[in-house]
Amino acid sequence: MPKITYITFDETQYDVEAKEGATVMETAIKNGVPGIEAECGGACSCATCHVYVDEAWAEKTGEPGAMEEDMLDFAQDADERSRLSCQIKVTDELDGLVVRIPESQA
Template sequence: MNNITFVEHDGTEHVVEIEEGKSLMQIAMDNGVPGIDADCGGACACGTCHVIVKKSWMDRTGSASAEELQMLDMTPEKADTSRLSCQIKMSDAMAGMVLHLPEFQM
């Protein structure tokens, strides 16, 4: 069983099991992770599933599309390693990954 950890802005951790092939957003929603709103349901149209990936994990999340980057430009807490969790497909290579959630979603 492989896990990832979501860390809320206040430091609260949520460890969830990886489901290969699902989006990171869907895994968060399936496990009731607070702070992932996913208002558009994963269509890369709202920015409410913003996560901040540790730099050492960025090569495993794939590249952000132009559409995703445009959505991220509107997020109030954008970081260099910000991604939309709806655009990250999970794989076993991501086991152990820690993701930080911003205090506010767009």
């Protein structure tokens, strides 16, 4: 199973095993990672699952699609590392992925 590391704004680290095919958001919710609210349930319509993808993983997670880009406009403190975790599908290639949760979602 791929492992994902979630790091909160206060540097608390959550290392969790993810099921291939799930999303980074679903994995966070299932494992009780704080700061990932996912109010829309993963429909890419709320930006409450905003994360910063660690620079080393940007290429493997890919670029946000048009709909995700539009929703990121609503995410507080979004920058070039920003993604909606509901839009990142877990694959074996993402084993070791590191994402940071913004302080605004604490």
